[in-house]
Amino acid sequence: MSPLDLPTGSRRYLQIARQLAAEIQNGRYAAGERLPPERELAQTLDVSRTTVREALLALEIMRFIEIKVGAGVYVLDESVRGRTELPEPDSVAPSEVLAARRLVEAETAALAACNATQAQLDRMRQANDRMAETIDDIAAFDAADALFHELVAEAAGNDVLSGFVSQLWRMRESEMWVFWYDQTRHPANRRQSVEDHEVILRAFSRRSADAARTAMQSHLDVLANRFYELKL
Structure with missing residues (x-):
C-alpha cells in the first residue's frame, strides 16, 4: 500500500x-x-x-x-528508501501501549500486593535478581523483565487482568515499538528498571496496595519519559 x-x-x-x-x-x-x-x-x-x-x-x-x-x-x-509502505494501519502507537499498561498494570500490582503468596513473591525476586545479573545480555534481561511482569499479573489473581497484561506485552513486538525501544536500550536504563522493580517488591512485602500501584505507575512513567525525552 x-x-x-x-x-x-x-x-x-x-x-x-x-x-x-x-x-x-x-x-x-x-x-x-x-x-x-x-x-x-x-x-x-x-x-x-x-x-x-x-x-x-x-x-x-x-x-x-x-x-x-x-x-x-x-x-x-x-x-x-527501502520501502514505501507505512507500518500496518492497525499498529498501535507506543504511547497508547504505555498509557494502557499504566492503567492495567498499576491495578494488577495493587491486587498482587494483597493476594501474592510467598512463593510468588520469591519467584518475582528471582526474576528481578536475574535482570540484575544480565544487564549486559539484552535477550536474557528482556526475558526476565517480561517474566517479572507476568508474575505480578498472575499474583493479582484475576485471569482477565492477567490476559490484558499478556496482550499488552505482545504489542511490544510491533515494528513501531521495537524501533523506538531499541533507541533506549542503555545499560543505565536497564539498571533503573531493576531499581524500579525493587520498589515494587518492597511495596509487596508491606502488603501495601497503594504503594504498589504508585510504584508500578512510576516505573511505567519512566519508560514513557524515555520516549518523550528523545531529542529529535
Missing part, C-alpha cells in the same frame, strides 16, 4: 505520517533538507508532539527520513 493510499480511518500518527510522506514525494521537503522542529510541526498539523514523534518514527522505518538524535530530522534521497 502506498502511503498516499492509507485509509483515512487509520490511526492518527499514521495519518500524519501519510501526509508528511506525500509532502516529501511532492517535493515540499527536498532530499537533504531538515524538517521543521517537532514543536513547529505539531502546531502546523494541529496535533500533539507525541503524534508527530510517532509519525516521524514511522517515516524513518520507511526510510523517508533520518532522525539524527539531537541534530534534527532530515529527508533521505528517494534512491535509499
Whole structure:
C-alpha cells in the first residue's frame, strides 16, 4: 500500500505520517533538507508532539527520513528508501501501549500486593535478581523483565487482568515499538528498571496496595519519559 493510499480511518500518527510522506514525494521537503522542529510541526498539523514523534518514527522505518538524535530530522534521497509502505494501519502507537499498561498494570500490582503468596513473591525476586545479573545480555534481561511482569499479573489473581497484561506485552513486538525501544536500550536504563522493580517488591512485602500501584505507575512513567525525552 502506498502511503498516499492509507485509509483515512487509520490511526492518527499514521495519518500524519501519510501526509508528511506525500509532502516529501511532492517535493515540499527536498532530499537533504531538515524538517521543521517537532514543536513547529505539531502546531502546523494541529496535533500533539507525541503524534508527530510517532509519525516521524514511522517515516524513518520507511526510510523517508533520518532522525539524527539531537541534530534534527532530515529527508533521505528517494534512491535509499527501502520501502514505501507505512507500518500496518492497525499498529498501535507506543504511547497508547504505555498509557494502557499504566492503567492495567498499576491495578494488577495493587491486587498482587494483597493476594501474592510467598512463593510468588520469591519467584518475582528471582526474576528481578536475574535482570540484575544480565544487564549486559539484552535477550536474557528482556526475558526476565517480561517474566517479572507476568508474575505480578498472575499474583493479582484475576485471569482477565492477567490476559490484558499478556496482550499488552505482545504489542511490544510491533515494528513501531521495537524501533523506538531499541533507541533506549542503555545499560543505565536497564539498571533503573531493576531499581524500579525493587520498589515494587518492597511495596509487596508491606502488603501495601497503594504503594504498589504508585510504584508500578512510576516505573511505567519512566519508560514513557524515555520516549518523550528523545531529542529529535
